[in-house]
Amino acid sequence: MTETDPVTAAPSGKGLDARLVVRRGSFRLDVELSAAPGDVVALLGPNGAGKTTALRALAGLTPLSEGGRLWLDGVRLDRTPPESRPVGVVFQDYLLFPHLSALDNIAFGPRCRGVPKAEARTQAAAWLERMGLAEFAGTRPRRLSGGQAQRVAVARALATRPRLLLLDEPLAALDARTRLDVRAQLRHHLADFEAVAVLVTHDPLDAMVLADRLVVVEDGRVVQEGGPSDIARGPRTDYIAQLVGLNLYRGEAEGHTVRLEAGPAITTTERLDGPVFVAFPPGAVTLHRDRPSGSSARNLWQCRVAGLETHGDQIRVDLTGELPLAADLTTVATAELGLRPGSSVWATVKAAQTHAYPA
CATH class of the missing domain: 3.40.50.300 (P-loop containing nucleotide triphosphate hydrolases)
Structure with a gap:
């Protein structure tokens, strides 16, 4: 040697x-x-x-x-x-x-x-x-x-x-x-x-x-x-994103728009080009029973409730549909929305609450 x-x-x-x-x-x-x-x-x-x-x-x-x-x-x-x-x-x-x-x-x-x-x-x-x-x-x-x-x-x-x-x-x-x-x-x-x-x-x-x-x-x-x-x-993998409590997606950025590999586009505040990750916390997600008409959020997806579980002092809502994601709501908000598995909801996230970075 x-x-x-x-x-x-x-x-x-x-x-x-x-x-x-x-x-x-x-x-x-x-x-x-x-x-x-x-x-x-x-x-x-x-x-x-x-x-x-x-x-x-x-x-x-x-x-x-x-x-x-x-x-x-x-x-x-x-x-x-x-x-x-x-x-x-x-x-x-x-x-x-x-x-x-x-x-x-x-x-x-x-x-x-x-x-x-x-x-x-x-x-x-x-x-x-x-x-x-x-x-x-x-x-x-x-x-x-x-x-x-x-x-x-x-x-x-x-x-x-x-x-x-x-x-x-x-x-x-x-x-x-x-x-x-x-x-x-x-x-x-x-x-x-x-x-x-x-x-x-x-x-x-x-x-x-x-x-x-x-x-x-x-x-x-x-x-x-x-x-x-x-x-x-x-985070750069789904496991790490779940570990630190974030929704994570990978896609191709064109300015403020990120087109996901499988799913819709996400609007971000960062202006990037090429392969990127987009992340946002479950607490950034707002849920609505009907399609919101006056929301300032740039990101809007129709989803279905797949499950609910206690997460600290909040309720973690698992969503499927246009964009699979997790949302955190208070117990009161969950009750007011009448959420249960199978419920149809609209999810919104403001662009300012997302974070995009090169993949």
């Missing part, structure tokens, strides 16, 4: 440089990840996209296939056994040792790295203090709440001073109220973490709050990456 071979040539600088290639039957994961120390990267994607496979590959629990590489701080890791990697992992169900106290769970990592027992327990006590759990030092996992167990699991992972922290759906096991509090605490701890952190989640709010950069994976490949606000403003 030559010095420029991507598998053997060490990257310059610190941080993560990886191409995660894994083949399993007909499925192929091929995801490139890079991050500097202090970065928090979130892997997002639908079930079966390859998120957990990517995390397992980073941890060394799943071997890379030909063409893959994994470098951390200039050191090649893909040939290093999992137990010898400077990697900390927080699993979805935390996997705390049930027979050990919170203190000894945290001390376990340093002890495995050769730290004497007394010193390891001193370090663990410091982590418990930092996590606000000093009074639970002698408590075993079954007597901890979900939020407390999650903080012990994070402390156990951080106690080994990893250069790469992996978090697999770290908040999924928590109830809604606990999740809110623990998410804020986890964000604080990640902000102080000086190495690379990779978070796997299907929850867009967890990703938006905890991560500096999002990497969206579908069918084993990266379909979009960028900062949370960039992803939210310009």
